[in-house]
Amino acid sequence: MELNQLTIHELQEKIKAGETTSTEIVQAVFRRIDAVEKDVHAYILLTREKALEGAAHADEEIKKGNIKTLTGIPIALKDLLCTKGVTTTCASHILHNYVPPYDATVVEKLRDAGAVFTGKTNMDEFAMGSSTETSYFGITKNPWDLERIPGGSSGGSAAAVVADECIASIGSDTGGSIRQPAALCGVVGMKPTYGRVSRYGLVAFASSLDQIGPFTKDVEDCAIMMNILAGYDPRESTSVPVDVPDYRQFLSRGIGGWKVGIPKEYFIEGIDAEVKDAIQQTIKVIEGMGAKCIEVSLPHTEYCLAVYYIIAPAEASSNLARYDGVKYGFRSLDGRDLMEMYKKSRSAGFGAEVKRRIMLGTYVLSSGYYDAYYKKASQVRALIKQDFDEAFKQCDVLLTPTTPTPAFKIGEKTDDPLQMYLSDIFTISTNLAGIPGMVVPCGFTRAGLPVGVQFLAGHFEEGKLIQIAAAYEKNANLGKRRPKL
Ligand code: GLN
Helix, strand or coil: CCHHHCCHHHHHHHHHCCCCCHHHHHHHHHHHHHHHHHHHCCEEEECHHHHHHHHHHHHHHHHCCCCCCCCCCEEEEECCECECCECCCCCCHHHCCCCCCCCCHHHHHHHHCCCEEEEEECCCHHHCCCCCCCCCCCCCCECCECCECCCCCCHHHHHHHHCCCCCEEEEEECCCCCHHHHHHHCCEEEECCCCCECCCCECCCCCCCCEEEEEECCHHHHHHHHHHHECCCCCCCCCCCCCCCCHHHHCCCCCCCCEEEEEHHHCCCCCCHHHHHHHHHHHHHHHHCCCEEEEECCCCHHHHHHHHHHHHHHHHHHHHHHCCCCCCCCCCCCCCCHHHHHHHHHHHHCCHHHHHHHHHHHHHHCCCCCHHHHHHHHHHHHHHHHHHHHHHHHCCEEEEECCCCCCCECCCCCCCHHHHHHCCCCCHHHHHHCCCEEEEEEEECCCCCEEEEEEECCCCCHHHHHHHHHHHHHHHCCCCCCCCC
């Protein structure tokens, strides 16, 4: 096996045993990038020189015996995390030349833990999308089938992990953008509880829904990354000061005696037969491990999509008001006066999907419509959260499909925004309720496309997710398939 194919914990052991160096690992990652990146296009920006410098520094620390959790390990960052001195574009023309003067808290934490950054990964523009097709910088391809989408909006981060173009990566999830591409690319992805991971330095899409989380090659690496990412940040007003457990302690506990809830509303018509089979197979494996699967109900599920597509665009329209050609990034030089400069900068700077969201959001927030749309949606959101509270009285965690279909073809849904929005039908409710969700690979279709199972838990119970995911991973027997690139 090549070094870039290994996990964080495998590399940690090799580094500790003196069997390899950070420089060798980073070189292996960039050799792979040179070989496959022209096909996959997982990155917007590669920071090769900085990575090699970081690796040289890590190797000095290793020699001194100063080895931290991620010392020398190559990590990729979604391009909506502010990185000091390194462009942060959000995959948008309007920010194509924006260089932040500071690091996001998670970037700081990863750096403090010793990580080396490979670059900034591709995404849907401003994280709006489910396929990584709306990036100003071009489409990312699914490494399992280059004619298909990797999922979105964190498609670049998921593709980079499964293509071994980094060891682990960071994404963000507003309505499924970590879990959905994790499922479609066959990697592990975690969306933490709202407030668990600091959003300081994350370019905001919908502030009451956004969360940052990791993509990894296995569940143990997810626990390792969560140990670094989670925790209170005084710089972020919605960050919650609750203790963070050592997530590794959940890796070997098993799930004997657990009750696993299967929400009946998640097995709708239209769900792909092979996805359904893979989930049913997963339920059998879970039962074989001594847990009991019970049917539960989340009665307001049918309203989730409508509620999300009012709340998310509303918050986005307000968050994106700051891009006016004055303070950041792109400015149109054609305007004859200030208003025209604003208009022309925004018209030329934003892509079609972002404009659609801004118009939708401005409309639902406008006086006269606010009560009918935004307020109503917020009230239904409270009912959706209550559904989960009730469900977690009956079971430890929930088990659901992640997406209704495996990865679809590039271009298949770009002309039909509603069809695109429907691909997040199983992930959106989690963000509305603020609970954590985790996706683990659970099989392949006959055509060789990955399928992922989603586990959901109560607020701040990421440990339970890691517990069931680790137990499942051990028992699932999926073998070690890799995309043929
Ligand atoms: N696909 C959803 C959207 O377009 C969710 C995106 C996300 O989680 N960032 O809004």
